[in-house]
Amino acid sequence: MYPKINDVLYIQLDTGDEKEANIVYKSRISDMDDESMYMEVPLQEGTGRLKRLFIGDELSAYFLTEGGVKNYFNSYVLSHHEDVIRLVRIKKPEPDQITKVQRRSFLRVQAELEVAVTAKDGTQFLTKSEDVGGGGISFYVNPEQRIKEGSVLHCWILVPYKNGSVEHVPFEGEVVRIKELPTNRSIAMLKFKQIVDMERQKLIRYCFERQFDFRNR
Structure with a gap:
């Protein structure tokens, strides 16, 4: 209705x-x-x-x-x-x-995008995202990359669009959860702590493009 x-x-x-x-x-x-x-x-x-x-x-x-x-x-x-x-x-x-239950969440899509990470202690590394969305991202972490829950990280993510253009989206994120994987790696789940609205829109645009692709497969 x-x-x-x-x-x-x-x-x-x-x-x-x-x-x-x-x-x-x-x-x-x-x-x-x-x-x-x-x-x-x-x-x-x-x-x-x-x-x-x-x-x-x-x-x-x-x-x-x-x-x-x-x-x-x-x-x-x-x-x-x-x-x-x-x-x-x-x-x-x-x-x-349209439901009787509220489901508040940003659209998230699975995507392996290049992510550059800088921790407050100066640790820097490149990795790949596991998923991205308008509210945060998840990315892969190796054992030597000591990321903890609650860590605040400065990052940028490389976002490619269907028209061939590419954007670098900078943001500051807080690690809300670390998920251990059987492969000895883990996934760090971040929520955005600081991100310019214009940069967030770039990620949301990418998510909509990806969602459209998934629906048409």
């Missing part, structure tokens, strides 16, 4: 920042077509402050149906649309993607 025109959307953004992720914004659905929903620029509850959204921003939203039932879905910003008022165009979910 889809929301109706003029229904209120309650929105939380997936930014990788816990404080930001807990802020609830309200918007209203202005229009819909087969592929998209058009909503008003969201307002922060309590303050009435407008929230500027960028293309590629991911969000968790819900709308209420009869009896106050919350219907959740995940989406992302496709574009901005100038009408009588400024609207934000977001991806319309498939019917089976």
Whole structure:
């Protein structure tokens, strides 16, 4: 069941920042077509402050149906649309993607990309990612590369696009988990601690391209 025109959307953004992720914004659905929903620029509850959204921003939203039932879905910003008022165009979910359970998570895709890592003690190494997403990455670690949970690392990742262009995306990440592998290697799972929005959008764009490839195989 889809929301109706003029229904209120309650929105939380997936930014990788816990404080930001807990802020609830309200918007209203202005229009819909087969592929998209058009909503008003969201307002922060309590303050009435407008929230500027960028293309590629991911969000968790819900709308209420009869009896106050919350219907959740995940989406992302496709574009901005100038009408009588400024609207934000977001991806319309498939019917089976609207659930009674909130699933807040960034899109992640498996990908072996080159990652350069610098630890605070000066340790530097090159490795490959295991997966990447808008909220963090995972990469392979050898035994001699002493990375611990809680470590803050300065990194960049090499991101290739389908059109042949390549981007270097710098970020600072915190190791939230180390997963041991049978091969004596391990996987370090990082969440982004500091990343410029423009750089995050580059990763999200790559993830969307990869997801599209997976769906069309």
